[in-house]
Amino acid sequence: MKLLIIEDERDLNQSITDFLAAAGYRCEPVFTYRDALEKIDCNTYDCIILDIMLPGGSGLSLLRYLKQDKKNDGVIIISARGELEDKLEGLQLGADDYLTKPFHLSELSMRVAAILRRKNFNGQAVITAGMIEIDTAGKTVHVQQQPVELTQKEFQLLLFFVINRNRVLSKNAIARHLWGDDMDYASSYDFIYSHIKNLRKKIQAAGGPDYIRSVYGEGYKMMVS
């Protein structure tokens, strides 16, 4: 899986590249409009992570160029401008997703995975992590061939853990993933706790090991070897 990271802020670019590389993707970072154009011309990527404000041009015109060329690369726009119009314009131009800075790397990883599933497996992908099998299309979960009944939020939560397995996820990141930007994070932390408790119970009841552990009560981590 090859990704192109177009982001002029070097620190950001590096963090994104490191994180996604650790998740098993091959990442190529570029920092300017011109370099990005060159890369797009010569290669095909499974997913492109695109900043809107770039030195030398707008990310939106890169997107336009990409779609004119009928390239099938998946595109996630990351922008500091949370403007609704920008978002709508980006999505209208054919971007697959839109993230407003600042975002969580775990969230980005989640979105990348979703796009790759849509593109490469027509959304039919089954993800496995240890004994857990998740059918992302049917939204069903099996542990050792045993079906596990999950609520919608529990399913979202499990998918988030599985995609970001072996990483520490802060409560903040989890809350933002489950309830979006408008959520009042602090008051949702207790709720996350009870959700995770239920999720662990359900997986163990189906015969799975206890994959999710708490990190000093501040975050959570799914351990899958």
Place this chain on the structure above:
Amino acid sequence: MKLFTKYNRVNITATIFVFVIGSIGFYLVLHYVLVKQLDDSLRAEQQEITGFVTQHNELPFIQNTRHQWIEIKPSAAPAIAARPHTVFLYNAREDESEPVRQLVFPIKANGAFYTVTVNKSETETEELLKLIILVTVSMIFLTLLFNYFINRRLIRRLWQPFYNTIAAIRDYRLQQPLKLRHEPIEEIGLLNDSLNAMTERINRDYLALRSLTENASHEMQTPLAVIHLKVESLLQTMERDERSVQQLMAIEDATQKLSKLHQSLLLLTKLENRQFLPNEQVNLTAVIQSWLEEKREMLGSKNIGLIVDCDQVVLPFHQHLAEILVGNLLNNAIRYTPAGGSIKITLSTKQLVITNSAANGSLDTEKLFQRFYKAGDSTEGTGLGLAIVQEICLLAGFHISYHYTASKHAFTIRFS
């Protein structure tokens, strides 16, 4: 009152006043002139009679007419000559008393004294006056009438460009400077040109300010994003150290808060700049229901009782703003309702009422909608939620109010 009505009122009053004064003056002058004429002819008659008597030393033969008659009466002593004056005499032929101009003077003929009275009827003069006054009054009336209609038509036409300008101003939006036509009438032309120039300037300033806020937003969000991502990366490597993890999480929370704060301020600025238009048909019921769907489990976890009584309401609004409005109010309700309390949502075509159980008495109604107001010792939230709600209501033409009754907070938004 319209300018024209006001103008007309003053104009007509002044015109009538001037005409009345003028008419009275005209009448007096005319009357004076006519009477003087009568007096002159009376004196001419006197001279004629006196002349005849001096020449012939006898009384003349008098031929009386209907309008002039002379009486000569012998008298013991010479009568005292008087100035011409008006008396009312009975006229048998007309059977009414009529004004008569009279001149009395003495003459001496054949050694005897006589008193001569020359009479001239004023009826003719009166009739002439009446006619003249009738003509004058009709002229006044006609003048006023024509004046009124001409003014009405003319002024309406003259003011039309002004009304066009007003209509353009009423529809004015910050995003677009006015492009008013140049009018040939100097005043209106000046007004239009000035307005064009002014809105041009406003638009330029507005665009500059907007790009400043946008750039500021970008410039601030980017370092925040760097902090955010670095913390997240650090979290993975510092996993074994509890203190580091706690500190990193605190940094992450703070970053998140700062970013949210900034976004809220940006939203407020945009609301104040009227960058959104309530020009979509929004199904408010659906907005509320989808929000509740999203947060249902959370309500359950706090053991909050929920009473929802929503009619189907579709109204002109802005989808995104509707979501923010509902989200902010309901988030507050969830946040401040104590566990085991209740939230009630009532939606009708007239109003939306959100009521929730209160933990700590009434909120400060004075400061409630101010920026950065936080109830009591609360540290949660940005303190901008209600300020945003109020701005959204202002923009959409809604009216929001807060009441505290029976240990419950109630927020009421009246549409219309």
